[in-house]
Amino acid sequence: TSIVSVVYTQSEILQKEVYLFERIDSQNRDSMKHLKAICFLHFSNVISKSEIKALAEADEQEVVAEVQEFYGDFIAVNPHLFSLNLQGVARGRTWETSMLSRCTQGLTSVLLALKKCPMIRYQLSSDMAKRLAENVKVSSTTMFYA
Numbered sequence: 001t002s003i004v005s006v007v008y009t010q011s012e013i014l015q016k017e018v019y020l021f022e023r024i025d026s027q028n029r030d031s032m033k034h035l036k037a038i039c040f041l042h043f044s045n046v047i048s049k050s051e052i053k054a055l056a057e058a059d060e061q062e063v064v065a066e067v068q069e070f071y072g073d074f075i076a077v078n079p080h081l082f083s084l085n086l087q088g089v090a091r092g093r094t095w096e097t098s099m100l101s102r103c104t105q106g107l108t109s110v111l112l113a114l115k116k117c118p119m120i121r122y123q124l125s126s127d128m129a130k131r132l133a134e135n136v137k138v139s140s141t142t143m144f145y146a
Helices: 002-007 010-015 049-058 097-114 127-145
Strands: 075-078 081-083
Touching: 002 075, 097 127
Parallel strands: none
Antiparallel strands: 075 081
């Protein structure tokens, strides 16, 4: 919801003939088999082939026509600024364990979306910057040269 609301206004969504926009985990949802749907599942970054296979096997009625990769694990605030929408990433001068991984995933998603292979620089005296830089380097090397 946050990603789409940054990109389109409600009137722009209606102009594209999108009449319903709701979360897939909504409890009060009616069956509307007469409508076409586009589902943006929160695999907004890289997923493994085994996860894609599990999704395909779960489509028992074979209604999924296409799966596309879309790297949108960030919110584009404007053409020059993005946010990962995170809080509490550090405890003092060290990473919260899950936040280092989340920041790495988010930055990798930005790089893949922009199709950029980074030259990484960081402040040598910052252990947090060093760990993030190393993780992004490993992650982006894997993605761009795999």
